[in-house]
Amino acid sequence: MASPRQCLFIDDDVDDQEFFCDAANSIDPDLECMFASNGIDALEKLKDEAFLPDFIFIDMNMPKMNGKETLEEIRKIERLNAVSVYIYSTAAAPRTTQEMLALGATDFLIKPSSVQGLQELLGKILK
Known part of the structure; x- marks a missing residue:
């Protein structure tokens, strides 16, 4: 049996983490949601060679290390090259x-x- 897919959601807002995981699990009940509250925390988790998420979602506006900096660091990790990485923000120019x-x-x-909007958005990605 295939192991469940994993998703790393990087966001400093705990409510957004729960909101995201609930919406993701409504699409794929077996999806395992992992969380990091900032880019530094996320990079610590991603240093573990055994951890290879299928999807990474990064909030653009976070303290300590913003979404752009986090994305740049993740893209330096060769084993994560094939992982889909999504930047997630309330607005964007x-x-x-x-x-x-x-x-x-x-x-x-x-x-x-x-929640419905998030489910529709994630449905396109997680299917």
């Missing part, structure tokens, strides 16, 4: 979106304001 894609983000997602 087109220039910011282009910059994140150029740095290796799979896509730039705008945070939906409802």
Whole structure:
């Protein structure tokens, strides 16, 4: 039996973490949600060779290390090259979106304001 897919969600807001995991699990009940509250915490988790998430979602605005810096560091880790990495923010200027894609983000997602909106967004990614 295949092991469940894993998702690393990097966000300093605990409510957003729960909101995200609930929405993701409504699409894929077997998806294992892992969390980091900032980029530094995430990179510590990703240093573990045994941990290879299928998806990484990074909040753009975080203390200590923002989404851009976190993305840049993750893309330096060769074994994570095939992992889909999504930047996640409440809003984005087109220039910011282009910059994140150029740095290796799979896509730039705008945070939906409802659970249904988040389920629809994640449904396209997790299916």
